[in-house]
Amino acid sequence: IIESNNGISIDIDMKGTEEVPVTLELVFRKGGQLKGVESVTQKTDTYILKGQSGSYTVENDTINFGPGKAEHKWFVVRGALPAMDAPTVYITGFTPFKHTIQLS
Numbered sequence: 001i002i003e004s005n006n007g008i009s010i011d012i013d014m015k016g017t018e019e020v021p022v023t024l025e026l027v028f029r030k031g032g033q034l035k036g037v038e039s040v041t042q043k044t045d046t047y048i049l050k051g052q053s054g055s056y057t058v059e060n061d062t063i064n065f066g067p068g069k070a071e072h073k074w075f076v077v078r079g080a081l082p083a084m085d086a087p088t089v090y091i092t093g094f095t096p097f098k099h100t101i102q103l104s
Helices: none
Strands: 002-004 007-014 021-027 033-035 046-048 054-058 061-066 088-094 097-103
Touching: 021 097, 088 097
Parallel strands: 046 088
Antiparallel strands: 002 007, 007 097, 021 088, 033 054, 054 061, 061 097
């Protein structure tokens, strides 16, 4: 995790058995508005970030996040905790998984 003037950058590097699905969750409190994400129709409040950036706004506060990665749409994976009852944005891929996400 690296701090910058306007947020943080998180480097994620997962290794091990190849082609294992990886699902990262960005969970937000209810009551805001997401932009730049794609709705996943199977589930309410479930989104995927395919593009370069997304944002979540509540009143005058905004969190920007990205870039996205959407290599699969498996959001329930074996051994994972149950999904939160809140707006959730997923970033997905396969091992080996290397991705940097920025939050500001």
